[in-house]
Amino acid sequence: MAGGDEAAKAPRRRSGRPRGETRTREDIMAAARGEFQERGFDKATIRGIAAAAGVDPALVHHYYGSKQDLFVAVMELPPEIPNLVRNAIAGDPDTAGERLARFFFGVWDRPNTISPFLTLLRSAVTNEQAAAMLREFITDMMVGPVTEQVAIDHAPIRAPLAASQMVGIAMLRYVIGIEPMKSASVDQLVAIAAPTLQHYLRGPLPDSAVSRGETAGSQAAPR
Template sequence: MTDAAPRRRGRPSRTEAEQGPAARDRILAAARAEFSERGYDKTSVRGIAKAAGVDPALVHHYFGSKDEVFAAAIEISFEPALIVPAVVGEGPEGVGERLARFFFGIWENPATRAPMLAVIRSAVTHEAAAKVLRTFVLRRLLERVAVDLDVPEPKFRAELAASHMIGIAFVRYVVKVEPLASVDKEEIIAMVAPTLQRYLTEA
């Protein structure tokens, strides 16, 4: 009896493929955990597959490259189609507070904090992570918020808002500088919201 021919990279077995969405969800959950714990550079497709209990070929089958599985693992934290109307739907008044509440709410939720930590920690040293940060935080969320508010220079305003919030998140959740690291979220929102309001609405 001869050995079976080795499987080609990216071509999962029929058994693995039939696991369908459940296998894909396990891969995404494992990827978020691995990227959050190890950072981008130290995370491998093989490690993600092992954590998810699947063959590495299945990871390639669903997502292609390591960059693509990273982006997919992070994207779940952002749903612009739902977020943008919730932030701007009530008009310009109060948009700064709604945006701050949404953004810091992501960080306060352990389920969505993990992928955000992975992005922030890795963006400084790896372009793939920086691209995810630009794509999901800036272009797909903040720029759309600014455009929907119909203000001059929406991209520039979005970048100002992003730099403000990401800077605070880095100091609070990554570096954990006190007292910012332990102050109540509501205090941060109260201080940050007027600045975001000015960035996004003042002519």
């Protein structure tokens, strides 16, 4: 009987194979992606991420440090994006706007690639770390390649204008969910956005607006 009592008091082990360090890290990362995407940076918590991953919150801190460190790890964006943008808009400059729109919305409509971008958009509104990462993404991965490939003049203002068009539609479609943007097909989005993008990239711009925009940009740039 004593042996039976000892067995009854012994802690139960979970059935199945232990997860191990690699799987635990992957589970935490997957849970963090989901929490950040759904709640944004400010509302997501280490405790909530740990619960979603099925681990103790201490393990989240052990593997990734602070919530900000975990957010940076989750938001690691594919380094090949600038080259993909360059390849997408290479060709006839008179149709660059259409190619850029098709590439951009085509990428965003893929379930396996949209998650980090949604997280950035949702979190950038309330968190400076996310806002800085979104600015870096737009500047280094979108504005730079577009400027190199397409802009005929006034590049400092043309590429950000094009980026504002695409990011604005993405916010309405994927984050806020405003119709008809939410349910439009990629072809419909391209038809809507391409003419404006083409104008921003290659069309005439008012001299006064261009001068003010470029002056403001040069003043804001670090020396």
